[in-house]
Amino acid sequence: MTERRPTIVDVAREAGVSKSTVSLVLRNSPLVRSETRAQVRAAMAEIGYVYNRAAANLRSANAGLIGLVINDLRNPFFTEFATSLQMALSARGYAAVMANTDEDARLQAQVVGAMIEHGVSAFIISPAYGEESATFGAIERAAIPAMQVLRGVEPRRELFPFAAPDxxxxxxxxxxxxxxxxxxxxxxxxxxxxxxxxxxxxxxxxxxxxxxxxxxxxxxxxxxxxxxxxxxxxxxxxxxxxxxxxxxxxxxxxxxxxxxxxxxxxxxxxxxxxxxxxxxxxxxxxxxxxxxxxDIAGFGARIAATVVDWLEEGTAPPADLRTPVxxxxxxxxxxxx
The missing domain is CATH 3.40.50.2300 (Response regulator)
Incomplete structure (x- = not known):
């Protein structure tokens, strides 16, 4: 019987990181810390993983996915924001994967974990309150860029920038x-x-x-x-x-x-x-x-542009952005x- 070839999941398990982090390393993303990159490369060498670029190209559709996590889509304010954001992302060639957490921090952590596994390129989160480490710790370990919008719960704004109207x-x-x-x-x-x-x-x-x-x-x-x-x-x-x-x-x-x-x-x-x-x-x-x-519609368009520039140009958002009212x-x- 032919021995099974190691997969990206095996690399992630060996390195103790998420699958999406391994994917970022394989794409030479600047978002991954150097020590994490070295850890993943060592795991690849240890288990004999060989990167199949042709197969990776077939999966590249996920590279244009942005995770949009909203605390309450029943509120018209958040619905208008999500709609304008999604339309602005589409105009830049990105698709939004959207989830309503209904102010449930545990559900938020669950949907964020699922989006990480499905290979989103970035997160835009209007967060629920409570158990912040379950959500933002997972995003940090995956080394995926993430912005907090409209309300901020994670104080490390240099890592998770925040934007809201004034x-x-x-x-x-x-x-x-x-x-x-x-x-x-x-x-x-x-x-x-x-x-x-x-x-x-x-x-x-x-x-x-x-x-x-x-x-x-x-x-x-x-x-x-x-x-x-x-x-x-x-x-x-x-x-x-x-x-x-x-x-x-x-x-x-x-x-x-x-x-x-x-x-x-x-x-x-x-x-x-x-x-x-x-x-x-x-x-x-x-x-x-x-x-x-x-101007929540304009705010949504601005956040879309900010996150896309972060991904494509490496231009990190300011730690705390306030827009005029x-x-x-x-x-x-x-x-x-």
Missing amino acids: YVAGSRLATEHLVRAGARRVAFVGGLEGRDVTRERMSGYRSVLSEAGMEPLVLTGRASRAFGREAARRLAHEHRGVDAALCFNDLVALGMLSGCAEIDRDVGREFKIVGFDDIEDCAQTWPSLSSVHC ELIVRDSSRDRG
Whole structure:
């Protein structure tokens, strides 16, 4: 019986690395550390592995795959980002392999592992919270470039760069607008306590109120319509002096519009609301919703270009990239009279 020829899987097992790392070494990728490269080469020599370049060329279709891992595709903000990113990658000759983790860190680690095994060239991740090492440790061992987007959980930004709209500037713009519009007490509504994205979206709010000599009021909670609807009732019954709200995102703000309608509170005249993200629904609801516009479609296209340049030109992204935002004022925060 003819002895079986060693495969790339055998090399990976012998070297103690992933199959995709061995593949990067065989393609002479600059993304692999020199000590890892030497370790893989030694394993190849030890087990007698011979690289079949012709066969590798037949598998080269996977070289154009980008792993796109999103924490919540049910949220229109993330859906618009993923769609614009996928279209921009297609225009550059790359395909996106997409997964929704539904805020489940274990599922995230699972899909990232599967994408590594299928030979993705890079990752773009809007990560779930918790068990970060299971996801990012696997990517690091595979030596695959990866960007965190929209929210950052892995602090080693030099290894896993982070990009997001300028949340701090956005919350400042929104709060300044509400104060200029005559609000006497402004609440911040939504977002889970202790998370960086909540702190950033609250940061400008706190700064502006401090400068204006106004006391903050924060109602943290799930970034959902249901929480916003409940918060509208709570503010009306428990905090009667509050006459404006900056919401963590548009879903919370849209929920507040519904809650105010239920209790017959006049949004715009009696109570002012500003959302965050400026999803499509903001302009279509009644009253139309003021929101911090993050140009999420443009952001997706920019991230696609950044990652492709990283792969093709070796141009690493900055460790922390923030993109401009603007406030779109609509009926929910101005007196319609």
